[in-house]
Amino acid sequence: MRVVFGVLGPVTAWDGNGDALALKGPRHRAVLARLIIARRRVVPVTALVDDLWTDPLPGAVGAVRTFVAALRRALEPGRPPRTPARLLVTEGPGYALRADPGAVDAWRFERAVSAAATLPPRDGLARLAEALEWWRGPAYAEFADQPWARTESSRLAELRLHAVERQAEARLAVGLAAEAVPDLDAHVAEHPWREDAWRLLALALYRTGRQGDALAVLRRARTLLVQELGVDPGPPLRRLEADILNHAGHLDLASGPDGAAAQVWTQAAAVYDRTVTSGPRARLESAVGLLRSLAVTGGAGLEAVRPHRLAAIAAAEELGDVELTARVIGAYDVPAIWTRSDDPPQAARIVAAAERTLAAVPPGTHEAARAGLLATIAVESRGTRSARGPQAARQAEEIARRLDDPALLAFALNGVFMQTFHRAGLAPHRDRIGAELIALSTRHDLVTFQVLGHLIRLQARGALADFPEADRHAAAADRLAERHEHPLVGVFTRWYRALRLAATERAPAAEVEAAYRDAATRLDGAGMPGLEHGLLPLALLCLRLRYAPPAPADELTDELTDWGPYEPWARPLVLLARDLPAEAAAALRDVPDPPRDLLFEALWCLTARAAIAVGDREAMERAHRELTPAAAELAGAGSGLITLGPVSRHLDDLAAALAHDGTAVRSRRAR
Numbered sequence: 001m002r003v004v005f006g007v008l009g010p011v012t013a014w015d016g017n018g019d020a021l022a023l024k025g026p027r028h029r030a031v032l033a034r035l036i037i038a039r040r041r042v043v044p045v046t047a048l049v050d051d052l053w054t055d056p057l058p059g060a061v062g063a064v065r066t067f068v069a070a071l072r073r074a075l076e077p078g079r080p081p082r083t084p085a086r087l088l089v090t091e092g093p094g095y096a097l098r099a100d101p102g103a104v105d106a107w108r109f110e111r112a113v114s115a116a117a118t119l120p121p122r123d124g125l126a127r128l129a130e131a132l133e134w135w136r137g138p139a140y141a142e143f144a145d146q147p148w149a150r151t152e153s154s155r156l157a158e159l160r161l162h163a164v165e166r167q168a169e170a171r172l173a174v175g176l177a178a179e180a181v182p183d184l185d186a187h188v189a190e191h192p193w194r195e196d197a198w199r200l201l202a203l204a205l206y207r208t209g210r211q212g213d214a215l216a217v218l219r220r221a222r223t224l225l226v227q228e229l230g231v232d233p234g235p236p237l238r239r240l241e242a243d244i245l246n247h248a249g250h251l252d253l254a255s256g257p258d259g260a261a262a263q264v265w266t267q268a269a270a271v272y273d274r275t276v277t278s279g280p281r282a283r284l285e286s287a288v289g290l291l292r293s294l295a296v297t298g299g300a301g302l303e304a305v306r307p308h309r310l311a312a313i314a315a316a317e318e319l320g321d322v323e324l325t326a327r328v329i330g331a332y333d334v335p336a337i338w339t340r341s342d343d344p345p346q347a348a349r350i351v352a353a354a355e356r357t358l359a360a361v362p363p364g365t366h367e368a369a370r371a372g373l374l375a376t377i378a379v380e381s382r383g384t385r386s387a388r389g390p391q392a393a394r395q396a397e398e399i400a401r402r403l404d405d406p407a408l409l410a411f412a413l414n415g416v417f418m419q420t421f422h423r424a425g426l427a428p429h430r431d432r433i434g435a436e437l438i439a440l441s442t443r444h445d446l447v448t449f450q451v452l453g454h455l456i457r458l459q460a461r462g463a464l465a466d467f468p469e470a471d472r473h474a475a476a477a478d479r480l481a482e483r484h485e486h487p488l489v490g491v492f493t494r495w496y497r498a499l500r501l502a503a504t505e506r507a508p509a510a511e512v513e514a515a516y517r518d519a520a521t522r523l524d525g526a527g528m529p530g531l532e533h534g535l536l537p538l539a540l541l542c543l544r545l546r547y548a549p550p551a552p553a554d555e556l557t558d559e560l561t562d563w564g565p566y567e568p569w570a571r572p573l574v575l576l577a578r579d580l581p582a583e584a585a586a587a588l589r590d591v592p593d594p595p596r597d598l599l600f601e602a603l604w605c606l607t608a609r610a611a612i613a614v615g616d617r618e619a620m621e622r623a624h625r626e627l628t629p630a631a632a633e634l635a636g637a638g639s640g641l642i643t644l645g646p647v648s649r650h651l652d653d654l655a656a657a658l659a660h661d662g663t664a665v666r667s668r669r670a671r
Contacts, residue, residue, distance in 0.1 A: 013074070017513055021074045029142070037152045172204060195237055284316055285331065288331045302342075330371075335449055336382070340565070358370065361373075385596060393419040406446065431457055431464070434457035436453075448486070458473040458492075459638050459639060463638030492640055492641075516540060537561050588614060601630050605627065623654060
């Protein structure tokens with residue numbers, strides 16, 4: 001069992017599944033912390049005694065040995081009796097922890113900070129951001145005031161402050177000055193004696209056009225240093241103040257290609273702001289183009305776009321220009337791969353605005369704008385069971401093909417894809433849509449829709465158990481995402497690889513679960529609540545049902561587990577796991593038909609499992625009827641996220657249960 005140790009906060013340890021190990025009392029954790037500080041070197045028992053007790057009692061050595069024995073049981077639970085320990089070892093006069101270099105978060109943090117200094121700014125920024133997230137509190141939190149931990153705790157704290165400042169420096173280098181300001185502001189407030197932090201904050205403010213604030217920060221730093229420490233600011237702060245007053249050109253020039261691009265962006269935005277002083281129509285259309293670009297830059301961009309998109313539509317409607325409103329709505333052709341909306345109320349408002357605008361467009365005019373509105377309706381009405389969505393998708397596709405407009409057709413095909421979930425077993429149809437999107441987008445250099453095509457085919461080929469082909473599309477999507485800076489693609493490909501591991505049925509359950517938990521970390525900050533909410537528990541439930549039938553175990557039976565929108569389909573199985581069959585049968589009777597989306601087959605299979613377990617013939621018949629068209633597919637794999645194995649197995653189980661139930665009924669009648 002791989003064990004990972006955490007000291008960037010309270011001292012703890014986790015197993016390979018990410019579950020915390022029971023390390024017992026504070027002295028047990030103190031022994032572990034002391035051995036980690038020793039960095040694989042032997043710590044004599046006498047030194048441990050001196051460290052743990054100010055005035056050791058006669059039995060202190062024996063107590064340390066007891067602590068070590070308990071730690072060994074926690075760290076190596078599967079070790080046979082009387083066999084030598086491999087992790088916490090006895091050597092010479094004491095003990096050593098032979099942890100791998102990557103098994104201690106503090107050691108990984110040091111390497112990450114060191115490596116970041118050798119990377120290009122954007123790569124270094126990503127490395128530092130990840131490393132700083134490992135901190136859960138002060139290093140060796142509960143022991144930081146102990147003499148044996150104080151030096152190491154202080155050293156790590158200093159390294160963390162250095163990493164925060166280098167992260168800010170990297171943000172400045174890639175043109176993210178505005179993003180650096182809030183963190184630096186908090187940093188100098190907490191650590192006011194760090195002159196480099198003041199320098200970076202002033203520079204970040206200057207680069208965001210806040211010259212006065214930058215100078216005020218430098219004055220505040222000078223006052224604090226003089227009054228509290230009796231020293232003048234160092235040369236870097238003094239030079240920066242002079243450079244700001246003189247508008248030194250080098251302050252605007254970040255290093256490397258990232259910095260050059262950022263400078264072009266800043267200058268172009270400033271020129272646009274100065275030049276387009278009026279003309280709300282031009283500004284609105286430009287703003288929507290910017291929002292479209294921002295939406296594919298990552299989770300923060302996606303979240304930031306949402307309220308502004310509605311505001312742009314409202315502003316266009318206020319101007320009373322129908323054609324402009326149509327363009328503003330239809331220009332937001334951001335590819336969508338997930339079939340559950342991130343913000344259903346907002347989606348409904350966008351659909352309503354598109355319908356109003358569509359009704360106001362004179363018949364036979366503005367056909368491209370009309371197609372954009374129809375495609376928007378098709379995409380935004382996904383998962384609503386509305387008959388309008390499929391109709392709008394067909395109409396948008398027809399107009400786009402007639403106009404021979406590649407970008408418009410790509411957007412329309414996205415709408416068609418979103419409306420291809422009216423029954424099970426449609427993976428081949430979606431595969432054809434994905435193939436056309438790839439071909440069309442490759443010919444006309446429509447990168448975002450090319451990525452979408454690969455993700456659609458990844459899902460479809462996964463549903464058809466063609467994993468070599470699905471792998472090829474995952475790799476192609478990753479290459480395009482890296483080249484064109486579309487980080488959200490990695491969320492889907494990471495989940496796909498966890499699904500791939502699960503689908504083979506060759507990897508141990510613990511390894512698959514670890515892959516899913518790792519993939520779930522990518523959802524944090526991804527800006528896709530429609531995807532994130534309840535997904536990890538659902539994935540783990542599907543995993544438990546495949547590896548340990550017939551019921552889920554451990555935390556999945558906890559009342560506090562947040563199943564998100566999947567709660568109705570999970571609840572009967574959770575109740576069965578708690579040995580509450582009557583309650584499970586009642587819950588099953590309340591389960592609605594699954595939404596027509598990428599998890600349609602998976603949720604029907606969950607219903608089927610529960611129906612078989614409680615003997616609900618009506619539910620079994622419905623599940624069999626709904627799943628039959630997907631007999632050749634893997635249940636849930638069309639999502640690219642999870643799987644419950646071949647649909648055919650579930651159909652066979654349903655058929656056998658129905659046959660058995662029918663035999664039992666006939667037997668009772670005969671008696």
